[in-house]
Amino acid sequence: MSKRVLVVDDSVFMRDIIKDIFAAGGFSVVGEAGNGVEAVEKYKELKPDLVTMDLVMPYRNGIDATREILRGDNAALVVMCSALGQETMVMEAIEAGAVDFIVKPPRAEDVLAVVKKVLGA
Amino acid sequence: MSDPNTQRYTALFISEATEHLEALSRDVVKLEQQPAVDVIASAFRHAHSVKGMAASMGFETTSALAHRLEDLLDTVRATPASFDKPLADLVLQAIDALQGHVRAVASGAPLGDVAALVARLSATMAGLGPSSVPAPRPSAPSTTPAPPAMVSTEATQPRFAVTLQVSAASTQPGVRAFLAYKRLSTLGNVFALSPPLEDLKAGRLPRGRITLELETTQTQEGVTRTISTVADVTLERLEPIALGGGGAPVAAPEPEARVVGQQDQARTVRIRTELLDGFLDVAGELLLATARVREVGKGLPDPFRPPLDEAVDRLHKLVRGLHDQVMTARMTPIDVITTRLPRAARDIARRRGRDVELIIEGATTELDRAIVDELNDPLLHLLRNAIDHGVEPPEERRMRGKPARGTVKVLVRRDRDRVVLEVVDDGRGMDSERLRASAVERGLVTLEAARAMSERDALMLSCLPGVSTAAAVTDISGRGVGMDAVKRVVEAVGGVLELESTRGQGTTCRLSLPLTVAMVNLLLVGVGDDVYGLPIAKVSGVVETRRSALPGSQDLLMLNFGQSVVPVQSLAELLDVPALPQPPDVPPFVVVDGEGGKVALLVDRLLGQEEVVLKALARPLDLVPGLAGVTILGTGRPVFILDVARLERLPRARAEA
Numbered sequence: 001m002s003k004r005v006l007v008v009d010d011s012v013f014m015r016d017i018i019k020d021i022f023a024a025g026g027f028s029v030v031g032e033a034g035n036g037v038e039a040v041e042k043y044k045e046l047k048p049d050l051v052t053m054d055l056v057m058p059y060r061n062g063i064d065a066t067r068e069i070l071r072g073d074n075a076a077l078v079v080m081c082s083a084l085g086q087e088t089m090v091m092e093a094i095e096a097g098a099v100d101f102i103v104k105p106p107r108a109e110d111v112l113a114v115v116k117k118v119l120g121a
Numbered sequence: 122m123s124d125p126n127t128q129r130y131t132a133l134f135i136s137e138a139t140e141h142l143e144a145l146s147r148d149v150v151k152l153e154q155q156p157a158v159d160v161i162a163s164a165f166r167h168a169h170s171v172k173g174m175a176a177s178m179g180f181e182t183t184s185a186l187a188h189r190l191e192d193l194l195d196t197v198r199a200t201p202a203s204f205d206k207p208l209a210d211l212v213l214q215a216i217d218a219l220q221g222h223v224r225a226v227a228s229g230a231p232l233g234d235v236a237a238l239v240a241r242l243s244a245t246m247a248g249l250g251p252s253s254v255p256a257p258r259p260s261a262p263s264t265t266p267a268p269p270a271m272v273s274t275e276a277t278q279p280r281f282a283v284t285l286q287v288s289a290a291s292t293q294p295g296v297r298a299f300l301a302y303k304r305l306s307t308l309g310n311v312f313a314l315s316p317p318l319e320d321l322k323a324g325r326l327p328r329g330r331i332t333l334e335l336e337t338t339q340t341q342e343g344v345t346r347t348i349s350t351v352a353d354v355t356l357e358r359l360e361p362i363a364l365g366g367g368g369a370p371v372a373a374p375e376p377e378a379r380v381v382g383q384q385d386q387a388r389t390v391r392i393r394t395e396l397l398d399g400f401l402d403v404a405g406e407l408l409l410a411t412a413r414v415r416e417v418g419k420g421l422p423d424p425f426r427p428p429l430d431e432a433v434d435r436l437h438k439l440v441r442g443l444h445d446q447v448m449t450a451r452m453t454p455i456d457v458i459t460t461r462l463p464r465a466a467r468d469i470a471r472r473r474g475r476d477v478e479l480i481i482e483g484a485t486t487e488l489d490r491a492i493v494d495e496l497n498d499p500l501l502h503l504l505r506n507a508i509d510h511g512v513e514p515p516e517e518r519r520m521r522g523k524p525a526r527g528t529v530k531v532l533v534r535r536d537r538d539r540v541v542l543e544v545v546d547d548g549r550g551m552d553s554e555r556l557r558a559s560a561v562e563r564g565l566v567t568l569e570a571a572r573a574m575s576e577r578d579a580l581m582l583s584c585l586p587g588v589s590t591a592a593a594v595t596d597i598s599g600r601g602v603g604m605d606a607v608k609r610v611v612e613a614v615g616g617v618l619e620l621e622s623t624r625g626q627g628t629t630c631r632l633s634l635p636l637t638v639a640m641v642n643l644l645l646v647g648v649g650d651d652v653y654g655l656p657i658a659k660v661s662g663v664v665e666t667r668r669s670a671l672p673g674s675q676d677l678l679m680l681n682f683g684q685s686v687v688p689v690q691s692l693a694e695l696l697d698v699p700a701l702p703q704p705p706d707v708p709p710f711v712v713v714d715g716e717g718g719k720v721a722l723l724v725d726r727l728l729g730q731e732e733v734v735l736k737a738l739a740r741p742l743d744l745v746p747g748l749a750g751v752t753i754l755g756t757g758r759p760v761f762i763l764d765v766a767r768l769e770r771l772p773r774a775r776a777e778a
Contacts, residue, residue, distance in 0.1 A: 087296050103293055
């Protein structure tokens with residue numbers, strides 16, 4: 001069974017790119033969220049194997065959302081999506097419990113390499 | 122933080138940060154004596170832990186200070202020889218400031234301003250930069266600052282040398298490296314990180330390489346697996362580091378304790394002392410309640426008594442067993458207080474211009490927590506005396522043909538059901554003649570008594586309040602500061618203080634302590650309608666005789682006791698309570714060991730002996746002179762336990778008045 005992924009990003013455009021990469025890599029994207037609050041709700045509802053999480057989002061940023069998800073499920077695998085120049089925030093997210101990160105704009109082979117490592121696949 | 126666990130976290134933070142800071146001070150004192158890479162590594166680790174804890178608690182200034190300290194220690198690691206006295210002073214100052222913060226957290230006070238200190242640490246660190254400090258061995262390869270074979274006295278977990286390679290294609294190499302570092306941190310303790318964390322986070326990775334050492338319980342496979350889950354990072358090298366051997370033996374008697382401690386870690390839990398006190402209280406109450414049931418049973422008619430007695434016996438045995446186990450749980454290694462001594466010794470020695478080596482042995486010896494807590498101040502007093510008044514200044518020592526560096530030993534050992542703690546110095550010793558003279562001068566003993574006194578008794582004169590505070594005595598014969606206080610505390614917990622001294626060779630101060638403080642054997646005496654308890658340990662004997670048969674004057678009656686004559690005091694008068702209107706014709710006199718000798722206490726009745734659970738006195742009763750504690754008898758009756766040593770001071774005062 002393919003691994004189930006939740007994609008979180010405030011940009012629909014970015015979500016589409018990431019969804020396409022996952023689909024091509026044999027993963028199934030089971031849900032999407034456009035802000036941190038939604039991300040936490042969707043995570044609880046869907047219990048995905050992995051989450052990709054944007055850093056800067058309205059309502060609740062990616063770091064807080066990550067923290068909240070991990071509070072509910074300390075085994076949650078959250079991979080941050082960051083842009084260049086956001087290094088400090090990514091490190092903060094890692095401190096908060098994110099397991100890895102990918103850099104936007106995402107390149108398919110990078111994303112899949114990271115995700116496979118994280119899932120131990 | 123609105124987390125409901127905040128309080129628990131705060132308590133944990135306080136206790137753990139305190140432990141780390143104390144261990145760090147200890148390392149600094151060791152380093153000052155002999156810079157060693159493994160000790161720097163240990164110090165670094167402690168600073169690192171404090172930083173992490175403070176950061177996760179949100180104490181930013183604390184974390185920032187600890188961070189600077191960590192960086193400084195990390196810099197020093199490359200050149201251990203640069204760890205000199207001024208640097209030690211600065212590091213200790215930082216530790217003090219951090220301890221101040223921890224105390225502030227504990228009391229809810231605002232955290233002190235440490236900006237200036239942080240700046241000084243930064244400045245010092247800049248001065249120590251690898252380029253400005255001549256390397257002790259120019260041939261040392263500067264690209265690999267981590268020594269290949271570190272010697273450690275306290276690493277009990279396997280340690281690995283790790284080299285990681287961050288892929289050159291990585292878009293954010295700093296974050297990658299940080300992620301790898303973070304991931305390894307979850308496995309154990311990371312140190313000797315190169316490049317330092319700041320550089321690493323900023324992506325300043327020479328040739329994409331990270332070296333570090335990892336202390337972990339994980340196997341080699343486990344570490345490999347962990348790294349394999351981090352993208353863009355490959356494991357270049359993973360080798361166990363050989364431990365032990367070859368290192369300069371630093372005077373560190375603690376590693377054994379540490380080994381035990383770490384092995385036990387998995388099977389121990391932290392418990393608040395108050396909880397243990399609560400257990401002991403309950404266990405004590407159970408003992409008392411059992412005694413009460415037995416008492417009630419005595420009034421029952423025959424057919425009911427034997428089975429009840431049997432049940433009570435069994436109950437008593439069980440409760441006693443429970444009580445013993447609680448007592449065992451309260452046993453605490455004395456290192457809880459001895460760990461502070463090296464730092465204290467260093468400070469005292471520096472202030473007084475002495476050169477002193479402190480050796481601590483047997484610090485794992487266990488004692489009742491209540492006794493350990495009480496001993497903190499006395500032990501510090503004794504250490505101060507040993508360094509300040511015992512050990513001579515280096516020039517004087519050289520003149521006397523002694524090594525310039527004095528030695529103070531704190532030796533702790535178990536001796537059957539007692540613990541013996543000795544503070545031994547190789548200083549100038551005590552002048553018993555001067556002590557005698559001073560005590561006579563102050564009217565504390567007669568000239569004859571002073572002359573007749575044994576050497577040992579004469580030394581004990583230093584524990585009399587008048588003698589101990591006399592500056593002249595302090596100057597000439599040493600010892601002085603607070604010896605009376607030390608003696609009082611030691612005796613309050615049921616211990617005995619002894620002094621031995623040889624002029625020119627040194628002094629030994631010996632504390633013989635009970636393992637536990639809570640059970641005490643009492644002789645119960647009646648005065649009027651009241652019952653009082655006298656600790657059996659303080660009772661020399663009981664004599665029943667007619668009052669009229671006593672020698673001495675009307676004012677001061679004496680009692681013949683063995684070979685000597687003992688002054689008589691009426692306990693009723695001492696306590697200012699009414700005696701029986703019709704005292705017995707042949708009243709009992711209880712001879713007790715007071716501070717200045719034996720005293721015969723006249724009481725109305727002897728009521729027998731009982732083993733009781735001592736309860737500490739609460740305010741305001743603890744302020745009443747002459748009372749040592751309180752207990753409840755099987756009959757439910759509360760009984761005050763008399764502080765014999767202090768009781769004995771009352772007649773002296775009255776005789777003088």
